[in-house]
Amino acid sequence: MSSPHMGGTEAGYVKEAFDTNWIAPLGPNVNGFEQDIELFLDNGCHAAALSSGTAALHLGLVLLGVKPGDEVICQSMTFSATANPITYVGATPIFVDSESDTWNISPALMAEAIEDRIAKGKKPKAIIPVHLYGMPAKMDEIVAVARRYEIPVLEDAAEALGSSINGQRCGGLGDIGVLSFNGNKIITTSGGGALVSRDAGIVKDARFLATQARDEAPHYQHSQIGYNYRMSNICAGIGRGQMEVLAERIGQRRNIYNQYLNYFEGKKGISLLAEPAGYFSNRWLTTILVDPAEAGITREDLRLALDADQVESRPLWKPMHMQPVFAGFPFYGDGTAERLFQNGLCLPSGSNLTDDDMNRIFAVMDKTLK
Numbered sequence: 001m002s003s004p005h006m007g008g009t010e011a012g013y014v015k016e017a018f019d020t021n022w023i024a025p026l027g028p029n030v031n032g033f034e035q036d037i038e039l040f041l042d043n044g045c046h047a048a049a050l051s052s053g054t055a056a057l058h059l060g061l062v063l064l065g066v067k068p069g070d071e072v073i074c075q076s077m078t079f080s081a082t083a084n085p086i087t088y089v090g091a092t093p094i095f096v097d098s099e100s101d102t103w104n105i106s107p108a109l110m111a112e113a114i115e116d117r118i119a120k121g122k123k124p125k126a127i128i129p130v131h132l133y134g135m136p137a138k139m140d141e142i143v144a145v146a147r148r149y150e151i152p153v154l155e156d157a158a159e160a161l162g163s164s165i166n167g168q169r170c171g172g173l174g175d176i177g178v179l180s181f182n183g184n185k186i187i188t189t190s191g192g193g194a195l196v197s198r199d200a201g202i203v204k205d206a207r208f209l210a211t212q213a214r215d216e217a218p219h220y221q222h223s224q225i226g227y228n229y230r231m232s233n234i235c236a237g238i239g240r241g242q243m244e245v246l247a248e249r250i251g252q253r254r255n256i257y258n259q260y261l262n263y264f265e266g267k268k269g270i271s272l273l274a275e276p277a278g279y280f281s282n283r284w285l286t287t288i289l290v291d292p293a294e295a296g297i298t299r300e301d302l303r304l305a306l307d308a309d310q311v312e313s314r315p316l317w318k319p320m321h322m323q324p325v326f327a328g329f330p331f332y333g334d335g336t337a338e339r340l341f342q343n344g345l346c347l348p349s350g351s352n353l354t355d356d357d358m359n360r361i362f363a364v365m366d367k368t369l370k
Contacts, residue, residue: 001184001312001313001314002184002185002348003183003184003350003352004183004184004188005245005249005350005351006242007242007244007245007248008241009240009241009244010237010238010240010241010242011241012241013029013236013237013238013240013241014234014237014238016028016029017233022233023233023234025230025231025232026232026233027233027236028233029233029234029236029237029240030049030231030233030236032240033049033231033236033237033239033240033243034048034049034194036239036243037049037194037243038196040243040246041169041177042172043169043198044172044198045171045172045177045196045197045198046196046197046198046200047194047195047196047203048196048203048207049192049193049230049236049239050194050195050206050210050229050231051191051192051228051229051232052180052191052192052193052229053081053156053158053178053179053181053182053193053194054084054193055227055229056178056180056193056194056206056229057081057085057154057178058088058089058227059195059206059209060126060154060176060178060195060206061086061088061089061091061154062089063202063205063206063209064152064175064176065125066089066091066126067089067090067125068091069090069092070089070091070092070125071091071092071093071117071122071123071124072086072091072092072093072124072126072127072128073094073096073110073113073114073124073126073127073128074093074096074128074320075095075096075128075132075320076095076097076098076105076319076320076321076331076337077097077098077104077132077316077317077319077320077336077337077340077341078130078319079317080323081158082128082130082158083320091125092330093320093326093329094113094124094329094330094332095319095320095326095330095331095332095333096109096331096332097331097332097333097334097336098132098336098337099138099336100336101138101276102132102135102136102137102138102273102276102279103132103135103273103336103340104130104132104135104137105129105130105137105142106336107141107145109332109333109334110127110145111145112332113330113332114145114151116332117330118149123151124149124151125151126151126153126154127146127151127152127153127154128154128155129156129174130156130158130159131155131157131159131160131163132317133273133281133283133284133287134159134160134162134186134253134281134284134285135160135163135273135275135279136160136163136164136165136170136279136280136281139165139170139173143173143174152174152175153174153175153176154175154178155170155171155173155174155175155176155177156178157170157171157179158180158182159185159284160282160284161185161282162186162249162250162282163280164280165278166278172198175199176196176197176202177196177197178194178196179193179194179196180193181194181235181239181242185284186246186249186250186253186282186284186351187242187246188239189235189239189242190235190238192236192239207230208226209224209227209229210226210227210228210230211226211228211229211230212226212228213225213226213227248351250282250283252351252352253282253284253286253349254282254283256283256349256351256353256358257272257283257349259358260272260286260288260347263362263365267295267369268294268295269290269292269297270288270295270369271288271289271291272286272287272288272289283349285346285347285349286346286347286349287344287345287346287347288345288347289340289344289345290344291343292343295369296369297368298343299315299342299343299344299345302345302365302368302369303315303345305364305365305367305368306361306365309360309364311348311360311361312348313345313346313347313348314346315341315344315345315346316340316346318341321333321337322341347361
């Protein structure tokens with residue numbers, strides 16, 4: 001559905017790591033990859049390359065001072081990696097529903113949740129919005145609410161590298177941003193992620209904690225608990241090659257979206273998520289909503305038809321407040337995320353899809369929609 005897509009120069013960076021014996025974590029490729037990320041994000045961002053986006057979220061919470069017993073506002077409509085790190089630090093996730101314009105956290109419901117938690121004696125220590133499937137969340141409104149209550153924003157941009165709002169790129173819109181370079185992302189380092197911030201001190205501290213929090217001393221000395229979260233020089237070499245084709249990959253993903261948009265035009269009961277004014281989505285995954293009453297089929301009918309022809313598709317993320325592992329945690333919502341999950345489908349969206357691939361997908365849909 002979203003497979004890795006190499007650009008051609010990745011092997012050269014990896015070979016250089018072998019030739020110079022920079023095989024261990026850290027090295028010139030890590031430094032270069034961080035500089036590439038900083039240059040791309042612009043806006044004064046600094047970056048620390050890490051082993052995963054999940055590691056970046058965990059470190060972000062640690063750096064924001066979230067501790068056992070604290071509460072963290074978290075978007076419910078997301079992958080579990082957004083919520084899991086909250087439990088790593090012993091805090092409680094407070095799940096908030098989506099709004100229908102972007103499918104991301106509702107600023108209004110978020111404010112309601114914050115006020116209710118404060119009334120209950122528990123002011124949240126952080127807010128985690130997510131840019132779902134590459135569509136930016138309503139960050140202006142989210143940040144405004146966060147500033148009103150003086151709560152930092154940990155921006156989960158794992159799916160949104162290259163997305164932007166009024167020219168400001170996702171990842172650099174909160175106090176701390178998180179990127180992912182997992183194998184299914186728009187570019188990949190096999191496994192990997194990054195923590196970014198306009199605050200150089202935060203990124204310096206992230207690098208320190210990610211390398212076992214080793215103090216400056218000739219011997220191994222540690223005054224804090226650290227983590228083994230730094231990216232390897234080999235993986236960073238893949239990332240450097242991938243950054244060279246990022247703009248191309250974004251264009252290819254958006255072209256896939258436009259092909260689906262043209263295909264579904266005039267077909268009743270099928271809708272795609274449009275970009276609000278000023279928003280730019282990398283279209284990491286193309287997603288649709290199926291209205292059974294109008295389309296005459298359900299989302300599951302279409303998924304199973306594609307699966308029977310060995311074409312992968314997948315329901316939208318099952319909201320965190322509906323997950324067995326998070327049963328009983330507080331949730332503030334109006335049913336939006338549940339409706340999206342019930343009717344939504346992620347379609348094949350890889351940047352390496354060919355015309356033949358797309359025609360095969362459309363052929364299955366033709367038969368099913370009839």
